[in-house]
Amino acid sequence: MSVQVCGMLFFTAAEGIMSELQKIISELGTDFFKALSDPSRIQVLLTLAAANESCTVSRVAETCTVDMSVVSRHLAQLKRAGIVSAEKQGREVYYRLDTDNLVQALRQCADALERCCPGKGRKGICC
Incomplete structure (x- = not known):
């Protein structure tokens, strides 16, 4: 059963699970999901993952189809989203994929969704 309040849909039958999912999404923030929604940022992530080491903006930009200033942004x-970490060494900033943080965030979302709606052919608490 669902109830609509102030334009938001709440599932009363699964209040605990939904509030857990809402809490996880709220804690991660919109920056996290926005960061993963752009094809150029995904290309940047793939470049960092393939490098398997810290990279400067210019090194990442070599593999991207956008300008270095765009790669920097x-x-x-x-x-800001916690998906990469940065370390300044002299005049250069080296970026590295924060795999642990990314995996943890995605796993929290996946676990909450699995408890809510566990998949094809199986009923979840809120489905």
């Missing part, structure tokens, strides 16, 4: 957004 993408890296800043990914850093």
Whole structure:
């Protein structure tokens, strides 16, 4: 059963699970999901993952189809979202994919969704 309040849909039958999912999404914030929604940022992530080491903006930009200034902005957004980490060494900033944080965040979302709606042919608490 669902109830609509102030334009938001709440599932009363699965209040605990839905509030858990809402809490996880709220804690991750919109920056996290926005950071993963742009094809150029995904390209930046794939570049960092393939490098398997810290990279400068210019090194990442070599593999991307956008200007270095755009890559720099993408890296800043990914850093704000907790998806990459940065370390300044002299005049250069080195970026690295924060695999542990990314996996943990995605796993929390997946686990909450699995408890709510566990998949094809299986009823979840809120489905």
